[in-house]
C-alpha cells in the first residue's frame with residue numbers, strides 16, 4: 001500500500017488534532033506534522049468506535065491465548 005503523502009510538503013506523518021466546532025461537536029483534524037496542512041477531518045465518535053473495535057479484537061486475542 002502506498003504511504004499517504006502531504007499534499008503540500010510531501011511529508012508522510014500525520015497527527016489527529018481534537019477540535020470542537022462552534023456547535024460544540026467534537027471531531028479530529030488530521031494534519032501533517034511537518035507543515036500543519038489539514039488533510040482531513042474525522043468524527044470524534046468514529047475515532048472512538050475504531051478504538052473500541054480494536055480493543056475488543058485485542059481482548060478476544062488475549063482470551064484465545066489464555067485458553068490455548
Ligand SMILES: [Zn+2]
Nearest residue numbers: 006009032035
Ligand atoms: Zn506537510
